[in-house]
Amino acid sequence: MKQFMSRDFLLDSPIAQTLFSAAESMPVFDWHCHLSPKEIYENKQPENIAELWLTGDHYKWRAMRSFGIDEKYITGDADGYEKFMAWAKVMPYLIGNPLYHWTHLELRRYFDIDETLCERTADQIWKRANAKIAEGGFRPRELIVGSNVRCLFTTDDPADSLEYHRLIAQDRSFTCKVLPAFRPDKALNVELPSFLPWLAQFEKTVGEKIKSFAGLKAALKDRISFFDQMGCRASDQAFSYMPFAPADDIELELIFSKVLFKSPLTELEADKYRTSVMLFLASKYAEKGWAMEIHMGAMRNNNTRMLNKLGPDSGFDSIGDDQIALRLSRFLDSLAAEKQLPKTILFTLNPKDNYVLGSMLGNFQSPETAGKIQFGSAWWFNDNIDGMREQMKALANLGCIGKFIGMVTDSRSFLSYPRHEYFRRILCGLLGGWVEDGLYPDDFETLEKIVRDISYNNAVDYFKPKV
Numbered sequence: 274m275k276q277f278m279s280r281d282f283l284l285d286s287p288i289a290q291t292l293f294s295a296a297e298s299m300p301v302f303d304w305h306c307h308l309s310p311k312e313i314y315e316n317k318q319p320e321n322i323a324e325l326w327l328t329g330d331h332y333k334w335r336a337m338r339s340f341g342i343d344e345k346y347i348t349g350d351a352d353g354y355e356k357f358m359a360w361a362k363v364m365p366y367l368i369g370n371p372l373y374h375w376t377h378l379e380l381r382r383y384f385d386i387d388e389t390l391c392e393r394t395a396d397q398i399w400k401r402a403n404a405k406i407a408e409g410g411f412r413p414r415e416l417i418v419g420s421n422v423r424c425l426f427t428t429d430d431p432a433d434s435l436e437y438h439r440l441i442a443q444d445r446s447f448t449c450k451v452l453p454a455f456r457p458d459k460a461l462n463v464e465l466p467s468f469l470p471w472l473a474q475f476e477k478t479v480g481e482k483i484k485s486f487a488g489l490k491a492a493l494k495d496r497i498s499f500f501d502q503m504g505c506r507a508s509d510q511a512f513s514y515m516p517f518a519p520a521d522d523i524e525l526e527l528i529f530s531k532v533l534f535k536s537p538l539t540e541l542e543a544d545k546y547r548t549s550v551m552l553f554l555a556s557k558y559a560e561k562g563w564a565m566e567i568h569m570g571a572m573r574n575n576n577t578r579m580l581n582k583l584g585p586d587s588g589f590d591s592i593g594d595d596q597i598a599l600r601l602s603r604f605l606d607s608l609a610a611e612k613q614l615p616k617t618i619l620f621t622l623n624p625k626d627n628y629v630l631g632s633m634l635g636n637f638q639s640p641e642t643a644g645k646i647q648f649g650s651a652w653w654f655n656d657n658i659d660g661m662r663e664q665m666k667a668l669a670n671l672g673c674i675g676k677f678i679g680m681v682t683d684s685r686s687f688l689s690y691p692r693h694e695y696f697r698r699i700l701c702g703l704l705g706g707w708v709e710d711g712l713y714p715d716d717f718e719t720l721e722k723i724v725r726d727i728s729y730n731n732a733v734d735y736f737k738p739k740v
Contacts, residue, residue, distance in 0.1 A: 277389070278377055283658070283698035288715065289705025295721040296697040299728040301690060303425040304507060304736060305454070305566060305681035308413075310427050310437035312687075313451055316412045322402040323353030325411065326379075327360060329685045331588035336372055337363050338588070348583055354399065361395030371657040371695070378691035383416075413687050417449050420690035423729075424738050426454040426507055431496040432475040435503050442504075452738060455500050455508040455563070460493065461550055463532055464543040486522075486529035486546075490553050497557045506736045508558055509566040510551065513573065514595035517604045519552075520545035548604070555608050559615040564736060566649065569597055570622030592622050592654055598629050605637050605646075616642055616735065618678070620649035627664055631671035644676030644735065650696070652683060661699045675723045678732045697728055 275281075284290045319325050327333060334347050337359060345351050346359035367373040380386040384402045388394050405411075410419060417425070429435060433453070441451045459471040476483055479492045518541060520528070528542050538546070558565050572593035574580045579589050601619070608614035614637060619630045627648075634646045648668045651660040668674050680696035682689045701724055707713045708720070 278374070278381075283695075283702050284705070285702055286705045286709045288708045288720075289702045291717065292701040292705055292720055292724050293698060296701055296724040296728045297694065298421075299697075299725055299730075300421050300423040301693050302679075302729055302732040302736075303422055303682050303690070303693075304678070304732055305428070305509065305683055306425055306689075307428055307683065307685045308425065308687065309685070310429070310435075310441065310451060310453075313413050313417070314437040314440050316414050318409075319406060319411055321353045321357075321406065322384075322399065323357040323360075325406075325686070325688050327353075327356050329586075331586060332372060333360060334588040336367060336370065340366060348587065357399055358392070358395050361390050361398070362392050364390045374695060375689075375692060378694060379688045382691050382694075383411075383688060414447055414449070416687040416690075418447070422449050422690060424450040424452065424733075426452050426736075428456040428509055429453040429500075430459055430471075431455065431457050431493060431500075432459075432471065432478045434478065435500070438503055450504070450738060452504040452506060453500055454566075455497065455505055456510075457493065457508070457550070457554060458511055460489075461510065461547050463528075463546045464538050464540075468532065469535070484533070486525045486549075489529065490550070493550075493554065494557055497554070497561065501561045501563075504739050505561075505563065506738050507564045507566060508554065509568065510554075511568040511571065512547075513569075513571060513593050515567070515569055515597050515601045515604060516544040516547040516551070517600035517607075518544040518548050519607070520549060525549050551604070552607060555615055556611070556613040559608075559613045562616075562737070564616040564618055564647075566618045566620065567601075568620040568622070568649070568652065569601075570595070570620075570626065571653070594623060594625070597621070597626055598633070601633060602636070605633070609637050614639075616645050616647075618647040618649045620652045622653055622655070624655055624660060624663055627667035628671065631667040634672050642735070644673065644678070644731070647678055647735070648672065650677075650680050652681075656683070656692070658699055661696060662703055665700065665703055675726065676731055677727050678735050679727045679729070693728075697724070700724060700727060 281290055284293050337347050340363040342359050342363065346356050364373065364376065376390060380390065380398070384405050386398055386401055388398060390398055435453055438451060438453050441447065459467065462468060472483060475492065479495060483489050483492055525546065528538065528546050531538060555565055570593050571590050573590045574585055575591055576589040579587065605614060605617065619633065621627065621630050630648050634648055637646045639645045648664070651664040655664065665674060668677060680693050682692050704720060704724065708715055
């Protein structure tokens with residue numbers, strides 16, 4: 274029987290262990306996360322481990338609900354100690370869940386605590402962790418630097434002033450580069466009640482009324498230029514399904530007029546709008562040399578009662594099952610035909626589409642950028658041992674895994690960086706297994722380069738951040 278989370282955790286062969294020794298010390302480039310630039314700038318001291326662990330973490334919230342924990346101890350008004358004790362009560366029952374591994378990696382890496390968390394140990398771990406926090410080193414910037422993060426991309430709305438990015442950049446003592454990523458979801462979701470309030474905020478940012486579809490595109494173009502000046506190297510778009518319904522300028526102006534006059538749109542009209550905006554944005558990303566991230570397959574806000582009570586991003590999303598291949602292909606092809614296809618990273622939340630995306634990559638590669646079209650790392654509900662292995666196996670079977678740009682945290686937590694270690698262990702275990710099985714030679718010079726590149730170097734070469 275193997276020891277729980279030993280030095281060789283997830284490294285099932287001597288070859289995997291050797292490869293991990295090459296990967297573990299590599300820096301972190303977290304090119305997709307949801308950390309708050311405001312919190313990074315303000316750099317406040319956390320009060321306790323519950324604040325660091327449980328605030329905003331809908332992964333944990335879902336697990337607690339599944340166990341039967343009352344909402345008071347999840348998003349409600351219970352104090353930090355009560356919420357921590359509720360989380361500890363759940364922990365022993367999360368066998369097979371990555372949350373169990375992440376929790377104990379974080380306890381070890383940040384708090385030097387080897388004990389497993391449960392009701393019996395919770396009070397002592399609470400005291401030890403909070404004593405460690407009181408000693409210092411747990412402010413956001415300290416956690417980022419201490420986790421060996423060299424660069425991270427936040428996700429920022431086109432209407433954002435990026436004032437905190439500017440302020441962070443002025444602090445030369447902070448060694449990690451915090452760069453914005455352009456996230457135009459609110460500009461794309463034209464059919465939602467939130468669109469017109471967003472448009473009003475966007476008008477304040479750009480300093481003019483937007484009365485036409487052409488005016489909206491011009492304003493978005495200006496914001497892309499502003500983001501680029503602020504160091505932006507990536508955009509991020511999320512879709513439940515990939516829209517592709519081309520329309521001419523006259524029809525698009527009519528659709529936009531309906532929106533301004535608060536007339537409801539048909540699903541097709543909304544898709545025509547989204548398609549045109551995306552084609553326009555993608556062409557501008559290509560001009561700037563940005564990468565375009567497309568996240569597909571999330572079915573969001575399934576529980577209306579809880580959405581009305583808690584709002585979005587509170588743990589009530591799941592995997593959708595749309596057929597993505599045809600519309601995605603037509604979208605990418607329409608850009609490639611005009612030589613306007615940017616570097617593109619395709620994410621799927623539904624693992625049934627791993628081979629769809631893995632094979633789609635090869636249709637649109639180009640020699641100006643190695644691995645120009647990327648298969649994004651296992652995401653959200655796939656961010657686990659099986660999900661990561663299956664995503665990488667699909668990529669290896671169908672493409673060139675040696676140019677893979679690797680892991681992202683996709684997290685709002687400053688304690689989430691051991692997930693990169695988790696990924697690297699899984700990567701090294703997978704490659705080591707292939708060597709053990711005689712599927713690849715024991716060429717350690719090449720293998721160690723591959724794991725270092727996937728861990729960090731490929732992302733730096735791909736995004737080319739202006740640092």
